Amino acid sequence: MPEGPELHLASLFVNRMCEGVVFSGPVKKSEVSKSPDVSFSCEAYCITATSRGKEVKLTLTPIKSDDAKRRARPGQADQPMDIVFRFGMSGYFRFTTEDELPKHAHLRFYTKEKPRRVLSFVDPRRFGSWQPNGTWQPDRGPCIMFEYKSFRENVLSHLPDRAFDRPICEVLLNQKYFNGVGNYLRAEILYRLNIPPFVPARDVLEGLPSDDLLVSGKPLKNEITDTKTPVRTKKKGVKQETSDLLRLCHTVPLEVVKLGGKGYDPEKADYSAFQAWLQCYYVDGMNSIRDHNGRTMWFKGDPGPMAPKNSKSPKAKKRLKKEDDHDYTAKKKVAKGRSVATRKTPALKEEKVTKTPKKEKKAGPKEAVSKRGKAGKIQEINTPRRGTRSNSRRRKSSPAKSAAGSQT
């Protein structure tokens, strides 16, 4: 769940659930967490949240009472404390009763009332982290959703940076410039403009105006919202004044915030809405290959000139999946089924690269014990394959629907 939209929804969730709620006592950390202890304890305090890109900041504010000011006891906070969170791959907040504490609740804030309730930072994989007395990470750029103007200027004023030598799909994950974009957003954003993912980033960014009028108000013509003109765009040399890449880095995530899944609350999250929203990521029929950092890039059509020449699309076999988790809005993927080509790559699959001299490296001997990092490689270039009835299975909840078709 955690890309910019989910982090923002998490902050809205905290503000909504904790409004008017009084917390008390120490902040508790789980035994297994390696993040810092939060030495904050107070008889009465409230909690508010804000987000910026892929970070959420909680502010614990002591509630002053005549009693408290009178004798400031040691160990009792009287000053506010900020805690900045990063969610890793699986972080989220929950607000439950004490006896319904979720598994993997690594940082907990208890309410003052009797049957206590608990605001928890839950993170099964523990890739997330927090910093007491923290500030927004200095190397991260402006938020793509709520600091659009400076985000845009930051990118366009640094195009000479070698970082932009890389393929656009990889640069989109660089948080120094695209704070809030994650793996599903980069796929959805590039798909909307039909930009091949492995094209040099600078090539697609240079020439864009540093000032987007959208900021000042009226959205000009937006491809999707335009009711009259069909989506064409491609074809015809009509350059058309549709949204450019940087604007989509702002508007696409805001669409997810708008879906908001019922304002959050993992319990009743409605994934089908998010799934129906996805047009490319994990959608059956789309192509996927691993980028230079081993992350799966989903796209349609041509991968572009800088596509990794050897690596391929991840494991042909298991695609499917389900949709997993909770998430504030919703998340996950899997769209409707359709097996595209049907051809499933017969042999191949498991074996490794037949030749490929250089690399063999480990593996050779005993093989890699447990973890095996990268997996097999297989060569062969992109192009689908995996299809196989993807969704065919998808048991579990969600059957359905998916809704109304349409999409797109």
Added chain:
DNA sequence: CGTCCACGTCTAC
């Protein structure tokens, strides 16, 4: 039961 995969950083060779 074992393998593969996951919405993300970090840091070490």
Added chain:
DNA sequence: TAGACCTGGACGG
């Protein structure tokens, strides 16, 4: 440019 860091769900056998 590779691992490391983790848990758990979907699948395959």
